[in-house]
Amino acid sequence: MLRSVTQLLDLAKNAQRKRIVVCNAHDDLVIHAIAEAIHLGIIEAILIGNSDQINAFCMTEKIEKQVSIHHAISDEDAVLQTMNLVNTGQADLIMKGLIDTKILLKGVVNSQTGIKSRPLLSHVGLLSYPTLDRVLYITDGAMNIQPSVEEKCQIIENAVYLTKKLGYIIPKVGLVSAVEKVNPKIASTVDAQAIMEHYHQYPGDFLIDGPFAIDNLVSLESVKHKGIHSSVAGVADILLFPNLDAGNIFYKTSVFLASASAAGMVIGAKVPIVLTSRADEASTKLHSIALGVMLCE
Numbered sequence: 001m002l003r004s005v006t007q008l009l010d011l012a013k014n015a016q017r018k019r020i021v022v023c024n025a026h027d028d029l030v031i032h033a034i035a036e037a038i039h040l041g042i043i044e045a046i047l048i049g050n051s052d053q054i055n056a057f058c059m060t061e062k063i064e065k066q067v068s069i070h071h072a073i074s075d076e077d078a079v080l081q082t083m084n085l086v087n088t089g090q091a092d093l094i095m096k097g098l099i100d101t102k103i104l105l106k107g108v109v110n111s112q113t114g115i116k117s118r119p120l121l122s123h124v125g126l127l128s129y130p131t132l133d134r135v136l137y138i139t140d141g142a143m144n145i146q147p148s149v150e151e152k153c154q155i156i157e158n159a160v161y162l163t164k165k166l167g168y169i170i171p172k173v174g175l176v177s178a179v180e181k182v183n184p185k186i187a188s189t190v191d192a193q194a195i196m197e198h199y200h201q202y203p204g205d206f207l208i209d210g211p212f213a214i215d216n217l218v219s220l221e222s223v224k225h226k227g228i229h230s231s232v233a234g235v236a237d238i239l240l241f242p243n244l245d246a247g248n249i250f251y252k253t254s255v256f257l258a259s260a261s262a263a264g265m266v267i268g269a270k271v272p273i274v275l276t277s278r279a280d281e282a283s284t285k286l287h288s289i290a291l292g293v294m295l296c297e
Helices: 007-013 028-040 051-061 075-087 101-108 149-165 187-201 220-226 244-257 282-295
Strands: 018-023 043-049 067-071 093-096 122-128 136-139 172-177 207-213 238-240 261-267
Touching (some): 007 028, 018 028, 018 282, 028 043, 028 051, 028 282, 051 067, 075 101, 136 149, 136 244, 149 172, 149 261, 149 282, 172 187, 187 207, 244 261
Parallel strands (some): 018 043, 136 238, 172 238
Antiparallel strands (some): 122 136
């Protein structure tokens, strides 16, 4: 079990170095994160995009001799080159550079040249706080806008896959809502009930419970005060949010107002996809690269 997102750096340094391909790498913040990862010895980098701009950024970071730069004439060309490198076994993970997420993911799911491997692509955000003794896995706050019950089950299984790769034996999944009881007027509670019924019929190698308000998934004091009895309440690892709005707001509030350390990853392709926002701190980008390295193990 991870106690902090920063542990990813030590884990990655002890893993085998991986080959990362950055799609549209002509971005100074992305190149800075790549440079830090190279200095840590956790990656070799292939940088695709505007070669002149990439080279200039690399010279600033003094890594121009440590990377391979491939010129791309358009966003679509950069995406196709990225997919080809993965499909030919020349890259172990992908990082999104200065490119619209929709364009990159369109290439990922392309039926002929794409790299989708699981039924659904989803995003998992990792958060660690100064006041909490474990990492929370937040899903999905970046990709799936209003997932159905079936899609939520796939999102859960993607997140469980990620935690298993990080050494969790029986991860605990909490279904987030505003209340603990099913209310037909609150869609997230109805979905939670359906999800629970699904996993009662088809149990997985994880614990799951809900619906729960967020306090009853992260605070044992709240659980005791309310007299809740659950193997997940108060100790949840994975938090499934009702929709993208809820997950995204929780993630960004944690980072910008609660001093949380963060990382993020798209699951469901042949290789991990590091997908971060331009607003993310350099540390978040570096943690995300380290997470991708660990998922390649």
